[in-house]
Amino acid sequence: MKRARNVKAWLLCAPALAAMALVTAYPILYAARLSLYRYDLRYAAPPGFTGLSNYFSVLSSEIWWQALWNTLLITIISVFFELVLGFVLALLMHKAVFGRRTVRSAVLVPYAIITVVAALAWKFAFDPTTGFVNSLLDIDQAWLNERWSAFAVIILSEIWKTTPFMALLLLAGLSLIPNDVLKAARVDGASGIQRFRLVTLPLMKPSILVALLFRTLDAFRIFDSVYVLTRGAHGTESVSVIGYNTLIARLNLGLGSAVSVLIFLCTLGIALLFIKGFGTPLLRTGR
Amino acid sequence: MGLKFARIDGFFGALGNIFAVAYALLPVVWIVSLSLKPGHELNDARFLPNTLSFEHYRTVFNDPQFPAALLNSVGIALIATGLSILIAIFAAYAIVRLDFRGKRWIFYSTLAVAMFPPISVVGPLFDLWRTLRLFDTWPGLILPYLSFTLPLAIWTLTAFFREVPWELERAARVDGATPSQAFRQIILPLAAPGIFASAILVFIFAWNDFLFAASLTSTDRARTVPVAIAFFTGSSQFELPTGSIAAASVVVTIPVIALVLIFQRRIITGLTAGAVKG
Numbered sequence: 381m382k383r384a385r386n387v388k389a390w391l392l393c394a395p396a397l398a399a400m401a402l403v404t405a406y407p408i409l410y411a412a413r414l415s416l417y418r419y420d421l422r423y424a425a426p427p428g429f430t431g432l433s434n435y436f437s438v439l440s441s442e443i444w445w446q447a448l449w450n451t452l453l454i455t456i457i458s459v460f461f462e463l464v465l466g467f468v469l470a471l472l473m474h475k476a477v478f479g480r481r482t483v484r485s486a487v488l489v490p491y492a493i494i495t496v497v498a499a500l501a502w503k504f505a506f507d508p509t510t511g512f513v514n515s516l517l518d519i520d521q522a523w524l525n526e527r528w529s530a531f532a533v534i535i536l537s538e539i540w541k542t543t544p545f546m547a548l549l550l551l552a553g554l555s556l557i558p559n560d561v562l563k564a565a566r567v568d569g570a571s572g573i574q575r576f577r578l579v580t581l582p583l584m585k586p587s588i589l590v591a592l593l594f595r596t597l598d599a600f601r602i603f604d605s606v607y608v609l610t611r612g613a614h615g616t617e618s619v620s621v622i623g624y625n626t627l628i629a630r631l632n633l634g635l636g637s638a639v640s641v642l643i644f645l646c647t648l649g650i651a652l653l654f655i656k657g658f659g660t661p662l663l664r665t666g667r
Numbered sequence: 668m669g670l671k672f673a674r675i676d677g678f679f680g681a682l683g684n685i686f687a688v689a690y691a692l693l694p695v696v697w698i699v700s701l702s703l704k705p706g707h708e709l710n711d712a713r714f715l716p717n718t719l720s721f722e723h724y725r726t727v728f729n730d731p732q733f734p735a736a737l738l739n740s741v742g743i744a745l746i747a748t749g750l751s752i753l754i755a756i757f758a759a760y761a762i763v764r765l766d767f768r769g770k771r772w773i774f775y776s777t778l779a780v781a782m783f784p785p786i787s788v789v790g791p792l793f794d795l796w797r798t799l800r801l802f803d804t805w806p807g808l809i810l811p812y813l814s815f816t817l818p819l820a821i822w823t824l825t826a827f828f829r830e831v832p833w834e835l836e837r838a839a840r841v842d843g844a845t846p847s848q849a850f851r852q853i854i855l856p857l858a859a860p861g862i863f864a865s866a867i868l869v870f871i872f873a874w875n876d877f878l879f880a881a882s883l884t885s886t887d888r889a890r891t892v893p894v895a896i897a898f899f900t901g902s903s904q905f906e907l908p909t910g911s912i913a914a915a916s917v918v919v920t921i922p923v924i925a926l927v928l929i930f931q932r933r934i935i936t937g938l939t940a941g942a943v944k945g
Contacts, residue, residue, distance in 0.1 A: 389767035396758040396817055397773065400780045403814040407788035407795070414791060472683045479684040484935065485928050486691040491938075492927040493695070494875050496893040497916040501694035504701060510909055512697070515712040540694065545938065552939035594782075601784040604877040608897055620878070623786040627793060628882045637790045644787040651782060 408644060411637040419634035427634065434638035444639070447617045448646070454531070454606075454618065455599040458538040462595060463588070465539065466546030473547065474554045487544040495541060499608035502537040527615045534616060537605045542598070546591050553587025554580070593654045597647055619643050695920065702913035709909055723914035733915050735887040736895035740919070743805050743891060744873040747812040752866050755820035760850075762821070763828040781818035788814065789882045796883060803884045808891070811879045816869045823868055823937035827861025864933035867926055874923065892919050 415434050419427035438444050473483050490498065505511045506523040514521060523529045557580060565575045581588075603620035606612060612621040623643060627636030697714065704711075705720035727733045762770060792811055793802070801807035831854060839849040855862075877893040884890045896915050899908055927934055 385765055386767045386769075389761040389765040390769070392757040392761035392765075393773055395754045396821060397776065399754060399813050400776065400817055403811055404780050404783050404788060407791040408783075410791035410795070411787060414794065468683075469687055472680070472687060475680060479681065481931075483684050483687045485931050486688040488927050488931060488934065489691045489695060489924055492871060492923045493920055494877075494893050494896075494916075494923075496877050496897050497698070497920055498694055500896065500912060500916060501698040504909060504913070505694070505697055509710045510701075510712070512712055512714045516714075540690075544691070548935055548939050597782045597784075601786065603786065604893070607877070607881075620784070620786040623789070624878065624882065627790040633790050633794055640787040640790050643784050647782060647784050647787075651779075 408641075411640045411644075414633055414637035415641050417634045419632075419637075421631035421633060430634070434635050435642070437635060438638050438642060443617070443622060444619075444642075446615060447619045447622045450531075450616060451600060451602065451618045451620075454535055454538065454602055455596055458535050458542070458599055459592065459595050461535075461539050462543045462546045463592065465543045466550050466591070469543065469547035470550035470554055473551050487547060489544075490541050491544050493541070495604040496608050498541050499537050499605040502533055502540075502605075503609050506533050524610055525614060530610050530614055530616050534602075534605055534609055537609065538599065538602060541605075542595060546595060549587060549591040549594070550584070553584045553591075556587070557583045589654070589658050593651070596650060596654070600647060600650060601643075619646070695924075698913050698916050698920070702910065702917045704910065706910060723910035724918070726911050727914045727918065730911070732887060732890075732895055732899065733892075733911075736890050736892045737919070739805070739887075739889055740874060740892040743808050743812070743889070744870050746805070747809045747816050747873040748866050748870045750809065751813055751816040751820045751869055752824070752862060755817060755824050755865075756862070758821050759824035759828050762825050763831075764833065777818040777821050780814060781822075783814060785811070785814065785878050789878065792879075793882060801883075803886055803889050805889055807883050808876075808879055808889060811883065812873045812876060815876075816873055819872055820865055820869050823865040824862065826937060827865060827933075828858060830861070831858050860933060861937070864930055864937045867930055868934060868937050871923060871927070874919075 414427075416429060416431060417427040418425075418430045418434075469483075469487060473480060473487070503524065506513050508514055508520065508522055513523070521529060523533050561579055561583070562575055565579050570578065601620050602618050603624065606616060606618045606621050607624070610616045612618070612625065617625075619639070620643065623636060623639045626632050626639055630636075700715050701709070702723050703719045703721070704716040705718055705722060708717055711717070758773070761767070762773065788811065792807075796802040796807050801810070833854070835853050835857070836849045839853045840846070844852070875893065876891070877897065880889075880891040880894045881897070884894065892915070896912055896919075899912050899915065
């Protein structure tokens with residue numbers, strides 16, 4: 381009986397598992413194989429086995445390390461601001477007596493917008509001829525033509541787009557905190573800040589960690605906004621942009637696959653770091 | 668806490684609400700405003716247009732690129748959504764209703780797939796699609812979309828299925844319905860709103876994709892809206908197509924925002940329950 385149920389459950393899950401394996405596990409193994417070959421579609425020469433030389437080429441190139449550093453920078457800064465802003469928004473939505481529905485609706489707007497469209501909106505806004513930002517600040521800045529100001533715009537558009545998701549995750553965590561606990565802390569004389577620091581934050585640790593893990597891995601694969609805003613010019617390339625340029629623009633499938641595999645390994649590393657570092661709260665959500 | 672404090676609290680709360688709404692709407696209002704500016708006012712660096720004009724909307728719909736991309740986007744995103752919801756319903760049913768060994772394992776593998784960087788599979792898919800003749804076709808995009816639509820569909824459906832009163836299924840079975848009758852006639856209607864909300868979320872993800880579409884398409888045959896907008900060149904090479912890009916952006920943004928706002932409450936449940944309750 382129990383065995384029959386196991387079989388039935390696995391049969392029901394089989395199509396989903398098979399489809400997911402087909403579009404992720406199989407291609408990544410294929411990429412791992414391609415990464416060991418000299419395989420450039422611009423030349424007619426048949427692919428030849430070269431061992432790890434593609435990896436040596438990538439790992440000894442300055443472009444890769446700069447892109448990795450850029451990506452980590454974008455990830456850390458944007459996730460940090462998203463967490464802070466997301467918390468403010470979540471508390472606002474949690475406390476709001478009236479206008480609650482309006483704020484919740486408004487917060488979903490960035491989420492519903494195509495990333496490319498949002499990035500273009502920011503691009504036009506910061507454009508020296510079309511945009512309103514320079515005339516508003518009364519400065520003359522070619523935002524997207526300089527490395528650091530371009531980073532600022534990229535990070536801004538990333539924060540704008542994804543803070544709502546963070547806020548909603550945190551809001552869900554906030555609403556799980558029993559009111560009596562907060563009330564009891566208040567009766568015991570804890571101030572608002574103490575209540576937040578000593579009651580709310582520890583109780584929310586699991587939701588915060590889950591939100592952080594999700595957003596960190598998501599930010600690490602940033603492509604759309606970087607590509608639309610700068611195409612990776614002025615030293616703003618992210619690792620995904622490097623991968624795209626090598627694979628699709630330059631059609632070097634061997635070298636590009638090495639980049640792909642390295643990005644995959646980085647993602648895996650970040651995920652393991654989170655799970656090792658914070659452990660149980662992350663795994664407990666897996667019910 | 669006197670009345671005065673409550674009032675100050677309310678004041679800051681209201682101020683905060685206004686900021687939150689302004690924050691969310693700023694780029695949207697800006698792009699709408701750009702799309703309505705007449706050509707000669709595009710570079711006036713003002714936030715709102717002086718005069719309204721619909722010329723860019725006419726340009727966009729008269730250009731052959733945009734309507735084709737719109738059709739591709741709608742078709743591809745709808746099929747990807749339908750397919751992943753269909754497959755995910757079975758998995759979510761098993762996860763919610765059946766107690767079996769390895770359930771946890773299924774959860775972890777969907778999590779792993781959701782975290783997967785799409786750039787890692789772009790190269791092999793590009794190579795495979797060339798030999799399988801799937802490059803620049805609808806199925807050539809629908810298949811890779813499953814890598815992110817399926818995990819999302821499984822999570823959100825699992826979250827919604829947990830709220831379905833499953834006792835009714837048992838009652839129907841007692842009354843002599845077959846398992847599939849009980850599911851289709853009793854449970855499905857009850858779960859329909861949740862399934863619909865999941866479908867909207869999945870649709871938004873498929874609709875949003877840029878990386879796969881930029882890598883695996885090359886012509887109007889399968890090129891989707893984000894790619895068409897990002898690569899839009901306009902009819903004249905001397906004029907920057909800012910207005911047309913803005914108009915096209917508004918056309919693809921407003922319907923999705925409307926959809927999301929109408930189903931706001933369920934969408935928030937779907938978005939968060941998957942991640943928080945697992």
